[in-house]
Amino acid sequence: MKKQEIILDLTYLKEISGGDTAFQDTIILQFITQMPDELQQIEMAIKEGNMLKIKSLAHGIKSTVAYMGLGEKLHPYLQRMETESAMNEKAAHYNQDLQQVKYVCTRAVQEAQQLIPRPA
């Protein structure tokens, strides 16, 4: 069976941590908590057609994913969501872009969970 490609890239985290693995774990844990919450919020904002919230959340997610090395992969979708919502475009690519973001982020969170040692 073909092994799934690893999507998380922790190069940046390792760089700023200066070898501090406790810091790396704290950020990874924060990502595991924060990412699903942000995805849920943006999904809700799209359902409600709340342009201001879509814009603000897409902008915030851009930062969140960048720390885990997903910036390049997801930037085009998040950027389009941000631009279209800023222009108040109701019938835009929100759902399409959200699916891409959700797919990558859900997998990233699963990968992140494997990285954190579970309590004995």
Place this chain on the structure above:
Amino acid sequence: MKCLIVDDNKMARMAMKQLISHSKELELVQECANALEAYNIINKECVNLIFLDIEMPGMTGLELIKNLGSKSPLIVFSTAKKDYAVEAFELNVVDYLVKPVTTSRFLQSVEKAMDAFASNKQEVKVEEQEFVFIKDNGILKRINVDDILYLEAMGDYVKVHTAQKFHVLHATLKSIEEKLPSSKFLRVHRSYIVSLNKIDSIHEAVISMPKANIPVADTYRNTLNKRLNLL
């Protein structure tokens, strides 16, 4: 330097906190999740530098700087977008970082902030100087800056008017203007610099000072209007 992190994204605050821990020059006062919280802290505590996000719900980073006005500490923007760079530099910020910020880029920014901090301190020293010495007929005389009403250019000479008398110096108005504290004095005409504290009234383009009326040239009128603490 005492610094503050202002960012609505928790991961961004955590990363910035880690970067700050690499610098011996910085002491983190607090981290804030919104600009209003930062505004209140800056009004209560000594903060020299802010690592500030721009797009935040409620008050944006740009609005925070505008609201703080002259009380604003040094600013380093830290944002996910490059779009605000021009507007940011118009606000005289020290640096503009695009997230995620690398350690080397961050340390460069700290160096810039340290330079700006040192030069601000020097300016404050000059501003606080309370007296100047002037050469009058070969004698060095001390004049309290607060005693000066206005200065008047007369060819190659400048008359320094105080409430009691005037002193004549061999100098240009420009060379003297550069040495006086800019917080207290303002050029209002090719031939006049006035002490803002000594203005009695302004009617049309004439300033009433104790003992004299000083004309305001059109080119200086806007600057004068901005410096008046108009209620």
